[in-house]
Amino acid sequence: MNKIAIAIDGPAGAGKSTIAKEIANINNLLYIDTGAMYRAATLKLLNSNISFDDKEKIEKILKNTKIEFSNGNIILDDINVNEEIREPRINESVSKVAAMPFIREILVSLQRGIAKDNNVIMDGRDIGTRVLPDAKYKFFLTASIEERAERRYKELIEKGYQCSYEETVDEIAHRDKLDSERTVDPLRKAEDAIIIDTTGKSINEVIDIILNIIRN
Numbered sequence: 512m513n514k515i516a517i518a519i520d521g522p523a524g525a526g527k528s529t530i531a532k533e534i535a536n537i538n539n540l541l542y543i544d545t546g547a548m549y550r551a552a553t554l555k556l557l558n559s560n561i562s563f564d565d566k567e568k569i570e571k572i573l574k575n576t577k578i579e580f581s582n583g584n585i586i587l588d589d590i591n592v593n594e595e596i597r598e599p600r601i602n603e604s605v606s607k608v609a610a611m612p613f614i615r616e617i618l619v620s621l622q623r624g625i626a627k628d629n630n631v632i633m634d635g636r637d638i639g640t641r642v643l644p645d646a647k648y649k650f651f652l653t654a655s656i657e658e659r660a661e662r663r664y665k666e667l668i669e670k671g672y673q674c675s676y677e678e679t680v681d682e683i684a685h686r687d688k689l690d691s692e693r694t695v696d697p698l699r700k701a702e703d704a705i706i707i708d709t710t711g712k713s714i715n716e717v718i719d720i721i722l723n724i725i726r727n
């Protein structure tokens with residue numbers, strides 16, 4: 512029997528992971544945060560202290576790297592890295608790592624493997640366009656840069672990081688630009704995705720919009 516697949520794409524801070532997690536709970540789906548996989552690969556490379564230009568070494572390291580999910584946690588080489596992958600140093604480098612074609616090849620294949628065996632809701636940048644082009648439901652979440660930065664800024668302050676709202680705007684605008692302009696699988700709306708502008712909308716409002724579409 513064909514598995515259910517829901518794809519959620521969009522820029523940073525659009526609410527993808529919060530909303531996908533909730534929809535997964537309500538509909539008994541497996542939630543896969545593909546951004547966490549690119550973040551874990553970035554953490555591994557930063558900890559390995561190698562230059563991002565050294566393609567050969569990067570390939571070698573990543574071929575010997577295990578990235579898995581267990582009970583909603585992201586596990587890198589058998590260690591839970593949920594917290595570490597959200598650190599600002601990862602935000603600074605992840606889009607550079609995610610632009611490397613061979614890294615995308617490895618992770619896309621892992622993501623497709625998970626979707627083959629499970630009913631999934633997957634969020635990222637290229638889920639509707641590349642990872643699961645046949646997904647039955649595709650959503651593209653967005654919001655104004657000001658609101659997305661405000662949401663992220665609040666999270667960072669709550670976690671005790673020292674940063675300004677302006678720095679947060681710059682960080683996500685820079686990441687969005689790299690993600691949208693890269694050659695391989697850039698961030699873009701799939702033609703058949705439904706766009707939801709979440710500016711001024713609460714989490715519950717967005718969940719309701721999506722649930723109504725799925726149920727109808």
Ligand code: CDP
Nearest residue numbers: 523524545546547549605606609635636637
């Ligand atoms: O949570 P946030 O939206 O800030 O980012 P994320 O979903 O954790 O993704 C982090 C980064 O991974 C993105 O900025 C992209 O560079 C990359 N990514 C990607 O290239 N393709 C995906 N399917 C998911 C994430």
Ligand code: CDP
Nearest residue numbers: 523524525526527528529662709712713714
């Ligand atoms: O995954 P993505 O980067 O798209 O966004 P997120 O991590 O799900 O959401 C970023 C922050 O915005 C979280 O703290 C959410 O609680 C918050 N949020 C919100 O306040 N209103 C929404 N409509 C969606 C998310």
